[in-house]
Amino acid sequence: xxxxxxxxxxxxxxxxxxxxxxxxxxxxxxxxxxxxxxxxxxxxxxxxxxxxxxxxxxxxxxxxxxxxxxxxxxxxxxxxxxxxxxxxxxxxxxxxxxxxxxxxxxxxxxxxxxxxxxxxxxxxxxxxxxxxxxxxxxxxxxxxxxxxxxxxxxxxxxxxxxxxxxxxxxxxxxxxxxxxxxxxxxxxxxxxxxxxxxxxxxxxxxxxxxxxxxxxxxxxxxxxxxxxxxxxxxxxxxxxxxxxxxxxxxxxxxxxxxxxxxxxxxxxxxxxxxxxxxxxxxxxxxxxxxxxxxxxxxxxxxxxxxxxxxxxxxxxxxxxxxxxxxxxxxxxxxxxxxxxxxxxxxxxxxxxxxxxxxxx
Numbered sequence: 001x002x003x004x005x006x007x008x009x010x011x012x013x014x015x016x017x018x019x020x021x022x023x024x025x026x027x028x029x030x031x032x033x034x035x036x037x038x039x040x041x042x043x044x045x046x047x048x049x050x051x052x053x054x055x056x057x058x059x060x061x062x063x064x065x066x067x068x069x070x071x072x073x074x075x076x077x078x079x080x081x082x083x084x085x086x087x088x089x090x091x092x093x094x095x096x097x098x099x100x101x102x103x104x105x106x107x108x109x110x111x112x113x114x115x116x117x118x119x120x121x122x123x124x125x126x127x128x129x130x131x132x133x134x135x136x137x138x139x140x141x142x143x144x145x146x147x148x149x150x151x152x153x154x155x156x157x158x159x160x161x162x163x164x165x166x167x168x169x170x171x172x173x174x175x176x177x178x179x180x181x182x183x184x185x186x187x188x189x190x191x192x193x194x195x196x197x198x199x200x201x202x203x204x205x206x207x208x209x210x211x212x213x214x215x216x217x218x219x220x221x222x223x224x225x226x227x228x229x230x231x232x233x234x235x236x237x238x239x240x241x242x243x244x245x246x247x248x249x250x251x252x253x254x255x256x257x258x259x260x261x262x263x264x265x266x267x268x269x270x271x272x273x274x275x276x277x278x279x280x281x282x283x284x285x286x287x288x289x290x291x292x293x294x295x296x297x298x299x300x301x302x303x304x305x306x307x308x309x310x311x312x313x314x315x316x317x318x319x320x321x322x323x324x325x326x327x328x329x330x331x332x333x334x335x336x337x338x339x340x341x342x343x344x345x346x347x348x349x350x351x352x353x354x355x356x357x358x359x360x
Contacts, residue, residue, distance in 0.1 A: 022151040022172070025139040026207065027087050031095040032131055036324065038099025039124060040317060062107070067100030084163045102127055122306060125320075129302050145186065148172075148179040152189040159196045166198035214332060228282055231289075235279050242268050245315075260307040267304035271296040287337045290330060297327045 021027070042063065046052075054061045074094035077086050105127075106120030107113045143151070155172045158164040176190055221227060246265050250257070257265070278292030301323050308316040 019147045019150050020138060020143070021087075022143070022147075022154065022175075023087065025135070027091045028135045028138070030088060030091040031098070032128070032135060033324075034092050034095025035099040035102070035131070036128060036320070038096045039103045040321060042100065042103050043317070062104055063100045064104040064107075067097045067103075070094070070097030070100065073097075082157060083161060084158050121316075125306055125316075129306070132302070143175060143179060145179040145181040145183075148176045148181050149183065149186040149189055152176055152181075152186070152193055156189065156192055156196065159193075159198070162199045164196065164198050169193055169196070169198045211332065211336075214329075215336060218333065218336065222286065231282060232279060235275055238275060239272055242272050264304050264307035267299060267307065271299045271304065274299065287334065287341060290334045290337060294327070294330050294334060297323055297330060301327065 070093045074090040074097060077090040077093065102124050104115060105123050106115050106117035109120070109123070110117050151172050155164055155169060158168070173190065173193055176186065181187075181190070221230075224230075246268055250265070274292050274296035278289040278296070281292060282289040301320070305316050305320055305323070308319065
């Protein structure tokens with residue numbers, strides 16, 4: 001082959017993005033929650049026990065060492081085992097390990113190895129915000145045809161060890177159909193999946209049980225005639241809490257506030273405006289209102305809490321835990337309502353097609 005032809009062939013090959021896992025959102029969220037919970041629990045435990053030191057009078061075995069060992073264990077678990085149970089275990093160990101590591105960041109950015117360095121809390125928080133943003137960015141894009149095919153191969157691996165449920169097989173086949181995977185390999189994977197017997201799932205995962213329990217509560221709740229009034233009441237409580245926070249900061253007047261406190265107050269006002277827009281949208285579209293609530297909570301998590309941490313660390317920690325719980329519930333309702341909307345649209349299309357067929 002001529003040099004020009006080789007160059008043309010090399011230019012025709014486009015670099016591909018690394019393929020993502022079908023479970024990336026679930027696994028990375030588990031890692032994130034474990035990391036945040038580890039920092040909160042570690043700080044609370046050390047404060048309650050008087051900051052004990054392990055190692056006697058001459059040595060101090062810092063918990064960052066245990067964090068490093070857990071991170072190594074998570075890597076070994078991911079690299080050495082193909083079992084579907086390996087990834088959740090690695091996510092838990094990695095999250096706890098990262099939490100123990102980042103909790104001691106104050107020792108590594110100060111000359112006197114100061115664990116109580118006040119800006120360390122802000123550094124920890126920024127790290128969590130960045131991690132949270134990375135997880136959302138990775139989860140926001142739809143799966144490609146190549147990723148759907150690889151997810152199908154992963155499902156076949158699960159079937160080989162008796163860990164493929166009927167629900168997961170249906171989801172993977174739907175994903176492959178939706179992404180239009182038409183390659184010979186994709187066709188073979190689809191045929192194998194359709195012929196593969198799914199194992200009965202004696203006990204669904206905890207997340208699935210929680211989702212089903214929430215669905216049993218959410219569906220009749222949204223159909224109740226007082227649902228919107230209840231949402232307005234919840235928003236009123238949220239506004240009262242925000243007003244209380246702002247009032248606490250303004251207790252000595254505006255001139256006494258630092259830049260961080262003023263920025264936190266401004267962020268809170270903007271978040272409250274997003275909640276107000278969501279309340280107005282609620283009469284037209286529940287899903288649109290939920291998206292505005294999601295924007296408000298994310299603004300508080302990613303911006304407001306950073307400024308609050310510089311002045312009120314205990315309040316910011318408690319706020320962070322509460323906001324993460326609220327955001328998790330809002331995120332679940334958005335996913336659930338989106339799926340319900342898709343199901344209704346598909347049912348309407350089916351009914352329309354059936355009516356047209358009968359008319360002919």
